[in-house]
Amino acid sequence: MKTYLKTSLIGMALMTALNLMLNTAAASTTGTDWRKGAAGREVNCELQVKGKTYLNGTCMYDLDPDGSFRLMGNKYFVYLNVLDAGLAGASWNESLLSSHAHSLLGEDFKHQGSCWIGKNAKICVTEKAVAKPAKVIPIKFARGAVTATVTGNFTGFDSQQTYSIAVRKGQTMNVEQVNTGNRRTTIWITDPKGADASDADLSCNNNKRVSPTLAGTYLIKVSECMKADPWKGSYTLKVTVK
Secondary structure, eight states, X not given: OHHHHHHHHHHHHHHHHHHHHHHHHHHHHHOOBTTTTOSSEEEEEEEEETTEEEEEEEEEEEEOTTSOEXXXXXXXXXXXXXXXXXXXXXXXXXXXXXXXXXXXXXXXXXXXXXXXXXSSEEEEEEOOXXXXXXXXXXXXXXXXXXXXXXXXXXXXXXXXXXXEEEEOTTOOEEEEEEXXXXXXXXXEEEOTTSXXXXXXXXXXXXXXXXXXXXXXXXXXXXXXXXXXXXXXXXXXXXXEEO
């Protein structure tokens, strides 16, 4: 009995070690998308270290009053701190497995245009081009119906769509994403007076309820959820007004 128990414990330990190795290997290959849930706003970003590019695309940019900032990208992130005499110091996570900006890039960075450039690295931030406002699509109900569905397509975190819906005073409106899968969205609702009509929580917020409604036109904006992975494909919203 003791021999069997000892063998079982050894087997469990080996399986645990193997799973840990596999998970670590997977993480080292895919990394973490540090943009998800990060503070700040979306910008175009670039990070080059010793001539090799590690960031080139969309990052979340969290700026301090003194010009210091955090730049969170897909797999890598970098912190820049403004020092005296027009110089700045920077550090980054370097490893896909690291969750800390532990690796110093230098304290010789100088501001040149949209970039901070040092001996070992270059960090660039530019504002995203202002996209043309998406067409507002009115939601229409079939005669006698209280529910309507709308669909659309997204290509990443930058995608969004706005719908409009006219309601009467004192009704209840529910807006929810259906057939979610891995394509999670976030929904915002603005009332006829221009105020936010629904509270946000820590989830993706893809299910909203407004009751009682004001008389007039509500705007429903939907985008990809920044707290989940970016995706490409279609989404479906179900809108119910009673």
